[in-house]
Amino acid sequence: MITWAKFPFLRYTPALILGIVAYMVLGAGWPTLWPGALGLAAASAALLAGAVRRPHPAATDAAGLLALLAVAVLGAALAQRATESRRPDHLAQLGPRVEAYQAVVDDYTVVRLATYATTLRVRAVRVAGRWRTATGGIRVSVPRAGAGAPPRYGAVWLVRGHPDASKGPLNPGEFDYRRYLAFHQVYHQQFIHPDQYRVVGMAPPNYLVAVSMRAAKQIEGVFKHYVKEKREYALASALVLGIKDDVDADTKQAYAATGTTHIMAVSGLQVGLLFAALTWALRLSFGRVRGFRYWSAGVGLAVIWAYAFLTGLSPSVLRAAVMFSFVIVGRAAGRQEGIVNTLAVAAFCLLLYDPFLVADVGFQLSFLAVLSIVYLQPRIARWFDAKAYFAGRQRPWQSKPAQAAWRGTGWAAEAVWQATALSLAVQVATFPLGLYYFHQFPLSFLFSNLVAVPISSGAVYVGLALLLLKGALALLGLVLPAAANAALDLLPQGLAWVFEQMIWAFNEYIGWIGRALPGALVREIHVTAGQTVLVFGLLGAWLVWQRTRRLVWLGAAASVAVVLAGSRVAEARAGAPLEEFVVYSIPRRSVVGFWQGPTAEFVAADSLPLSETERTYRLLPGLIQRGARAPACRVGWRGATVPTRRLADADSTNPKFYLQTSPVVLASWRGLRLGFVSGRLGPAARPTPLDVLVLRRNARVTPGALAATFGPQAQVVFDSSCKSWYVARHDSALHAQGFRTWDVAAQGAFRLRPPGR
Known part of the structure; x- marks a missing residue:
């Protein structure tokens, strides 16, 4: 049994996380929470004081539950307060009225193949010719060609134009980059040309970080x-x-x-290795010196934070440094047996500083990995005693070299087994997140x-x-x-x-x-967020049963497993009969998809094969979400299983016309009448009513010609090969003619189910 009084943060930290997550999921319209959090804190303190003066089990339990509720509300209040978009001077309140703005580079610069990407923090904006203070984060991209040196942390930029609100996922199942940015208090994006901004000064938001980044570069x-x-x-x-x-x-x-991706990220692994080496060296050299436990803790803290400073004070190494700092302090205070509670304290403090860390995959993986090493690794290691096994193979009559060989083999086997137990423990704790975030598992x-x-x-x-x-x-x-x-x-x-x-x-x-x-x-x-929580619940119930051997926990594990299996079956049954036509949003491309349950066929109408990047980031998430099996990718309409025909007019072969018309591709799929137009649309021999008309490559059309040829009831879709100016020019004219329009570049993929489906 766990004596909860000795490990209070094993209760408080989950309560804080629950409050933060509740606000992130449900709290968009909640009123200000600080008064409620303070009131609950005062009530729980009064109830706890009364329970201490007059101990009674019911009063103590009520005071504990109220304290946990107060901590949960505190988490929600902290997350609400950290949400910058609620501020009256935030960019989200100004919109496109911004003519120019002044901002400072407040993040590391990511070097990509063709661009530099970083984050700007706005200080002032110009609206209607007047400057005013403002706040907000903007994720910007700058082309490397002509930009010169990469953006420097602390550089003050004067930028012409206004940023746009971050776009949500444009295709089915695509990564929600807008949500990711929002968790980092960034709600806008902008592609900035080199002639659109200039550096007007240097004013680092944090001089310590600026010096640290320069040290890392050196x-x-x-x-x-x-x-x-x-x-x-x-x-x-x-x-x-x-x-x-x-x-x-x-x-x-x-x-x-x-x-093994974790090897390439400075985080808990590197800080842990430095901590282990430092502890071993100090204990070996000065273990018997008076006050070793205290002054060695000071040396450990200094070395770890010096390493964090020299590596640029990145968020991942800062988390690891904070985590190990609490472990060092706990050891110095004689709390080695409560390391799990110490880690909970570290997580609690980090979440007080930044509540949205709870949504950071690095934060989640780091603490789960360390918890698994502390709790699971010793238990897995006890499954097999390699040293004892090989020591038992020694015999008194064996020669000394043979006995030494057995001892050496036992030592080596023990090292391998300990490493195996460590790897197994980390994987058991982190594989649900690997499935959820990365959709893969390395056997x-x-x-x-x-x-x-x-x-x-x-x-x-x-x-x-x-x-x-x-x-x-x-x-x-x-x-x-x-x-x-x-x-x-x-x-x-x-x-x-x-x-x-x-x-x-x-x-x-x-x-x-x-x-x-x-x-x-x-x-x-593909696993959903709810299914990931169920997997963790299953693991937790199983581990508690392993420790307590109480059947109630085995029953809980079985119940969670049944719910998890039921959710998977329900998800599969819901997606099996689904049929859908999709026009995808892939920059400068014309790609459509035909879905029949888990079967998918994609057609690149521009007759260019999809790149691996386009497939991975645009199509693959939807394939994973729908559990697609053996999807087919066609280059052009040739070879596609969807019946098509070409509609061309007499002018298409007339050499007197400089601008030749392009054939109209007509397709019929599951009762949907589809048309694809690119180039100049000539007069049709006879009207051909359509349900969906896809305009490609800035097709030279007029609303009247489209209405006469395809009927005004057709849904007009501008695919991603159409330029923004072309869409802006034709959208209002088409609406005036009675057409419904959809721009996949701005509104995301166009999705339509066949009639009666």
Whole structure:
């Protein structure tokens, strides 16, 4: 049994999370919550004081429940207060009236193939020729061609024009980037041309972060100087500093396919390795010194936060630093047995600072991974005692080398088993989130992590040693002659060679695992948020039953499993009979889809094959959501199973016309009459009524010609190959003629079910 009084934050932190999530899901129209939170806090404090003076089980339970309710309401109030869009001076209240604005770069710059992406925080806007203070975040993209250097943290920009509200998902099942940005208090986006802005000054929102980012760039220069191969240099920067700008897409995919992406993110792994090495070194050297427990905690905190500072104070390393800081303080206070409560305290404090961290996948994975290591790993490790097993194979009559071999084998087997238990524990706790966010599960995680994590851990130590050595030699270089500096530089060169070879080794191993087990990555798994919660509930009930052996928890686990299976069956039955015609929103493309339950056929009407990026980000989410099996992708209408015919007029072959007409493609599918027009529409031989008319490539049409040819009842759809100016020019004219219109670039994919379906 758990003595809850010793672990209060195992109750308070879930209550805080519940309140935050309730506001995120349901709280858009809620009134101000602070008065209610303060009132509940005062009432619970009074009730607790009364329960202490006159102890009674019912009064104590009531006071505890009221305190948990107060904490939950506090979480909702904190989330409400952190929602910037509620402020009266926010950009969301101004809309397109903004003529220009002044903002400061307030985030890291992401280097993409053709653009730089970063976040601006608005300080002032110009409306109707007058400047006024304003707030709000804008996610901006700037083309690399002509932009010069990447945007710098703290640079003050003067931007002409107004930002647009962030767009929601444009295609079925697509990632909701608008919601993701909103959790980071960013509600607008803008593509800014180089001639649309200028830098007017430097005013970093946080000077400590600015200095930290400059330090990280200087340290990255050490790796660039000593690690010669581009791939190994990119991985070195990602492994030790968390800078992944130069990691190519193939490498990222290889690590994702083998479940080792966490290696390339500076987070709990690197901070934990630094903490473990520091603890071991201090205990070995100064373990018997008086007051070791206290002053070693101070050294540990200093080193961890120095590392966080030198890696740019990124959010992931800050979370890890806070987490391990609480662990260090807990150990110094003699609370080693309450590490789970200590982690709950760390999560509670982080959520007080930023309630929307609860929706951050890094935050979720970090705490789940550490909790699983603390709770599950020791229990899994007890399944098998490798040392005892091989020690039992020793016999008194065996030679000393044979006995030493048995002992060595037992030590090695124990190390491998401990690493296996660690990997299993982390996967058990985190795989539901992997299914929900990434829609895949790497079956090869055990093989890949078993070798890659130890090698990469060693590489982290060597990389940190390289940085320390280079720093020490730089200080010596201030007083030594140039010849001595050149000789001493051989030391970091040798260490860098070892570092590079280690990175090469584990990268080659990851590539080999991917080639040796090509089918080990289970892709395109769809689980809803509710089903993810049910999976965690099932795991939790099972673990409690494992500890208590009370049948009520086994029954709870079985009940949750039945509900989870029922939700999967209901989801499959709901999607099986669904038929739908879809015009997709893919920039500069003409792509339509024909859905019949889990069967899908896509047609690229512009006769260009879909790129892997277009398929992955535009079509694949919908395929996963619908559980599609063997979807067909057609390039052009040739080969499509949908019956089509071409409608051309007599002018289409007349050489006197400079602008030739393009044939109209007509399709009939499940009772829907579809038409696709591009180019110039000539006079039709006879009217052809349609249900849906798709205009492509800025088709040269007039509302009258469309009405005469296809009838005014047709739904007109502008696909993504139509320019914005073309849509703006024709939309009002078509409405005046009686047509209904839909712009997939602005409104998202057009979806229509066949009649009677």
